[in-house]
Amino acid sequence: MNIALIGATGFVGSALLKEAVARGHSVTALVRNPAKVETAANVKAVQVDVNDVTALTAQLAGHDVVISAFNGGWGDPDIYNKHLGGSNAIADAAKAAKVRLIVIGGAGSLHAPDGSQFVDSPHFPEAYREGARAARDALAGLRKGDWQDWSFVSPAAMLAPGERTGKFRLGGDEPVLDANGDSHISVEDLAVATLDEAETARHTGKRFTLGY
Numbered sequence: 001m002n003i004a005l006i007g008a009t010g011f012v013g014s015a016l017l018k019e020a021v022a023r024g025h026s027v028t029a030l031v032r033n034p035a036k037v038e039t040a041a042n043v044k045a046v047q048v049d050v051n052d053v054t055a056l057t058a059q060l061a062g063h064d065v066v067i068s069a070f071n072g073g074w075g076d077p078d079i080y081n082k083h084l085g086g087s088n089a090i091a092d093a094a095k096a097a098k099v100r101l102i103v104i105g106g107a108g109s110l111h112a113p114d115g116s117q118f119v120d121s122p123h124f125p126e127a128y129r130e131g132a133r134a135a136r137d138a139l140a141g142l143r144k145g146d147w148q149d150w151s152f153v154s155p156a157a158m159l160a161p162g163e164r165t166g167k168f169r170l171g172g173d174e175p176v177l178d179a180n181g182d183s184h185i186s187v188e189d190l191a192v193a194t195l196d197e198a199e200t201a202r203h204t205g206k207r208f209t210l211g212y
Contacts, residue, residue, distance in 0.1 A: 001025045003198065004060050004099070006050060006090060007069035009036040012104050012159075012187055016067055017043065019164075019191035023199075030059055050086045056093035065100045065198045066090075072131060083134035091142060091150065100204075101150040102197055104190075107157045107183070108132030109139055110209060111173045118157070139207060148205035151197050155190045156211040162186030168193065168210045176211030183211050 003020055007013035008029035017038065020027050026042040034045035048059050050070055060066050068090050072083025087103070094101035108119030109132065118124055119132040139152050157175060168189050169176045175183040193210045197203060 001064040001198065002028075002062065004028045004030055004063040004066040005069070006030045006066065007071060008045075009033070009038075010069055010071060012155075012190065013069035014038065015187045015191040016069055016104075016194060019188070019195045020067075020198075023195060025195075025198075028059070028063065030056070050093075051089050053089050053093050053096070056089065057096040060093055060097035060099045063097075063099050065102060066094050066097075067102045067104070067194060067198060069104045072134060074128070074131060080130040080134045083131055084137055087134065087138035088141060091138075091145075091147075094150070095147045099149075100201065102194060103138070103142070103150065103152045104194065105139055105152050105154050105207070106132045106135040107154050107159075107175065107209070109136035109207075110154055110157075110175045113174075150205065151201070151203045152207040153190070153194055153197065154207060154209040156183040156185035156209065158182065158184035159187055159190060160184070162188060164188035164192060166192050168212055171209045171211070173207060174209075176209060178212050185211050 003025050005027050008017045009031055021040045029037045029045045030048045034047050037045035070086050072079040109117050119136055142150050177183055
């Protein structure tokens with residue numbers, strides 16, 4: 001496949017890039033600083049501002065799918081506006097370019113047993129709340145729109161470097177819990193699930209999650 005990858009140098013994006021290359025796909029890494037993109041066969045780094053919808057649309061045109069690991073910037077006091085604005089611009093560009101979109105969101109918008117969303121809990125970490133709210137609202141915008149050529153991936157609550165097992169379970173709007181009631185996944189297996197979705201399009205117009 002010919003994949004456009006936004007945020008290819010970040011924690012999740014670099015794992016996605018590695019997985020895509022390992023599967024033999026061609027990747028256009030759309031980043032702020034092309035010099036930071038790891039050199040690999042079939043990888044082209046391109047500088048782009050995701051908030052420039054016209055420029056981003058031109059870069060996305062002709063790809064089979066765009067995977068967005070965009071992040072508004074943890075620690076930025078304006079992360080809510082930056083993340084939601086960038087996410088909406090990416091969706092607008094993908095729609096205009098007629099390219100399927102896969103968004104890496106957060107776990108905060110997943111539902112607790114009582115139907116509430118974890119991001120609204122008083123126990124949700126304050127350092128991540130505004131970014132999680134922005135990701136939640138970006139998902140709501142996708143769901144309300146008339147364009148449905150998208151998928152939204154919410155990782156497990158605990159996302160960390162680990163092993164690429166390829167063995168995990170998928171879910172919908174509620175977290176996937178292990179026998180101990182924990183929600184966790186390695187970033188390597190998040191990349192596996194995301195590239196699986198790129199190749200199979202099993203969750204078009206839907207959000208899905210995963211865990212062990």
